[in-house]
Amino acid sequence: MAKRKKILMTGGHITPAIAVADALKKTNTQIDIVFAGRDTSIEGSNSQSEEARLVNQRGFRFVSIQAGRITRAFTLLTAVGIFRIPFGFIAAFGICLSERPDVIVSFGGYVALPVVIAGWMLAIPSITHEQTLSPGLANRIIGLFAKKICVSFPQTVKDFPSDKTVLTGLPLRESMFHPPKNSPFPLGNKPLIIVTGGSTGAVTLNRLVFPIVENLTTYYSIIHQTGRLDLQNAPDVPNYFATAYLDEPAYAWAIGHADLVVGRSGANTVGEVAVLGKVALFVPLPWSGGNEQYENARYLETVGTSQVLNQKNLTPGKLLGAIEGIFRDKQTYDKKAVEISREFPRDGAVRVADQVMAILSHA
Template sequence: MSKKKIVFTGGGSAGHVTPNIAIINEIGFEDWDIHYIGSKKGIEKELIEKLNIPYYPITSGKLRRYIDFENVVDMFRVLKGCLEARSTLKRIKPQLVFSKGGFVSVPVIVAAKSLGIPIYIHESDMTPGLANKISQRFATRIFTSFEETKKFFPADKTRVIGSPIRNEILIGSAQKGRELLGFHDRLPILTIMGGSLGAKKINETVRDSLTELTKIYQIVHLCGKGNVDQSLAQVSGYKQFEYVSDELPDILAATDLVLTRGGSNAIFEFLALKIPMLIIPLSKKQSRGDQILNAKAFEEKGYSLTLEEENLNSETLNNHLKKLQENKETYKATMKASVQGNGLKVLVDEINQIRKK
């Protein structure tokens, strides 16, 4: 049987790419001829090229919910992206396009629909992003992480499956993680993840609080591209990285508490790993509010604490982390009892049904 072809798309942040990577690693290169269409400068280009998968960059415009002259310019960028994506898809002739959203996915999905190619999309957040709101009308199948999200999509083609969690994230070694970081086992390890692009206020507040925090925790700070502060390189018990890839499973295996944004893919992974979370979601000023809803849902289920960014300072950070540490066993027990699913197997099975046709 000759290999079937599949095109993945999605980008703009790691949250739109890592689930695709999880699926790519699971469906296997032996059975599928795998291709990726992404933006010219997004993080997806760097992450996907590491996998030695053919990568096709296209022009992409930002989708805005507010009136701005750039919307006019970006309409032409999106149109150009549609033409580029259509040309690429005509050459590849895939049996399926799979999208994880982000601005770059819209031209790919429009182009795929025009060519009669089946389209699967996955929405991670409680409410759909603008890209998936547009894409849903073209999609063949729609999958969601949250039960609450289903109401935003056509019922006849939508299925709730949870988030596709990378298998490799679940098999890290705590001992290797501590050795990698040069940490001991006498203080808990706090991992701070502001997302692949970093989080300015989180980074600043953590660094302003280091004197107190390093008395209580050993800290791993994933601070985003260009955000490493070399003046803090010698602070004992504090390690900072722009972004961690291959070492992340071991670091997370060693982690006792995590401070994170409210991106769905990340918090579902921490749930699977049973790591108590302090979630500091992107504010309404910075986003459409999806991370706030994700954080609220997880807090209500007893998986995490939430601290609004507007209320973030050294005192509130210390107090929330203290509460999380004091009650960490309760959080871990609640997460252990969770019935939230790992959508990876479902997606792999659904994709492989296409291969068998």
């Protein structure tokens, strides 16, 4: 009987990691998958992280690693993060030695960096996936040690060594292509807007949307993922459904039926919009690393499927005007979105899984 193989997954983008893990388990029964990541949401917090919650929900094993990092704005928590950097490498060595994985699969970020380097020093091969259009520092360093680098965008191939870089597209969870048939939301049949600030919501985005909800619901239905902190401030009006969090089936239904997506422009949101052929209004997070959210969103604006709004000068009135402008020219946006979607692989999770299995076959 063939020896079971073990895969150690780690990194900052959990939903594509989950998508790849699902793809691996679907076709390969003789593998075990373990995730290494942060067990708390932010530095100094006691609340469970999104990655820990999703991994546990999927039934995969999760091990905690408290890796340090250097942030752009120096605070007391930054000092704690810097202090933890060497301990992160020690913890990474401990995880690699105790788990003895056959391959490490990285999804970038400061947590993945010490794990990949520790694996390299222990002769454990690694593969990494870059979700964003413009790679961050951590993934550029990880790319030096990885045997294979997978990227979401064609333009990103040039940022890594050509002999080990492959375009796979963004791994999306299978549910994004097979949403529930029946709506989980008590809304009418008006054109649907989904507002999302990512998995934890975005307070700034909420403050822009709340004042214009009554104007919008005259013509549109709205699903608004506010995050926990702001749900109590959401207005109570017809055709508007506010929730702290959208679980996977509900989110799949919402984005699948959305006529317009309004939100931040993290790699996953932009990738989903592109692959699913959706139209979007993006408000990039101003302080995202390497300005990656702006770069992600700007690409879709350039090809004519989306608009990018600068948070600094944005008001509720300007956001309302932008939404109305999109719908006035909706047919043109829809046509471009469908055209562009054909350029993005829909089987990114399977493509990355195939690359992982190719490395495993020689491990």
